[in-house]
Amino acid sequence: MSLLEKIKDHSAIIGVIGLGYVGLPLAVLQARTGYRVFGVDEAGGKIKRINRGENYISDVDDAELRQMVSEGRLSATTDFGVLRDCDVVLICVPTPLTRNKEPDISAIVKVTRELAKHVHPDTLVILESTTYPGTTEEVLLPLLTEGGLKIGQTLHLAFSPERVDPGNPAFKTHNTFKLVGGVTPACLAVATAFYEQSIVKIFPLSSPRVAEMTKVFENIFRSVNIALVNELAILCDRMDINVYEVIDAAATKNFGFMAFYPGPGVGGHCIPLDPYYLAWKSKEYDFHTRFIELAGEINEGMPSYVVAKLQRLLNRRRRCLNGASILVLGVTYKADVRGNLPRPR
DSSP: OOHHHHHHHTOOEEEEEOOSTTHHHHHHHHHHHTOEEEEEOSOHHHHHHHHTTOOOOTTSOHHHHHHHHHTTSEEEESOGGGGGGOSEEEEOOOOOBOTTSOBOOHHHHHHHHHHHHHOOSSEEEEEOSOOOTTHIIIIIHHHHHTTSOOBTTTEEEEEOOOOOOTTOSSOOGGGSOEEEEESSHHHHHHHHHHHHTTOSOEEEESOHHHHHHHHHHHHHHHHHHHHHHHHHHHHHHHHTOOHHHHHHHHTTSSSSOOOOOOOSSOOSSSTTTHHHHHHHHHGGGTOOOHHHHHHHHHHHHHHHHHHHHHHHHHHHTTOOSTTOOOOOSOOSSSTTOOSSOOOOO
């Protein structure tokens, strides 16, 4: 039976590498679709909790996870050897920055090298981790084909960026539209067929590079607009104008305006990091991404602005910031999202 046939009749075995806020919801979704799913992660605590049916991700339904585990459709392990039995492998590992704000794709490289030891002919590999344009073809492709697999024939490789919005009650993994870019037309066809089994709308793209660029652009768009409204907030503060009234007034326009609101910086897994992936890659093309870096500079300066404003407000009341008792209401980067997940046992 061909890989495409296995995908369509749900007899394919799925491997998900990385069981964090992207990988675990995706693993549960594929199990619910009818596939047998193996989750792989280095964190032994996560593995034990999953195999006990204990959830640690807010976007995963507790009862559904327990059901998938109890029915034998989902299990987790630290052993990469299970990947030799998998027909489809999804890579969902972290892509942080170095202290110099350069891309750190060491986790992608590490798991791809492990996967290369076990990958077999007629396998689909999809990278979901956010990264700079070119990663799939420049990094994964050479590692996965050095054993003799032929791209588009015995190996299918694609990039399909995660678009998770943690805490969003309306849009989860299954109904968030999916972008897919395959290394070859055959790769694209197989990857598209796979996601069509579980996700409501798929948008095939011409290449992994387009899909990789699209994902970072989505977050750059937010970063730049957040920086713009943060800068406006600082100016409005000096001019004694209520910035929120200004934004709400602008939002009454029937077209051409999208409301963003100021805050003490940016948080979460994506916006503080992803723009720098493109800023770094752009240097390879002798191009300076000024908007990206300026937006980062403004957003990263907001905590200092908040502290200075707090100090100014206390001074008006003849109080000193040093030694003051401060109540912080809300410590996560957005409403109803856990700040720090419970440490896996």
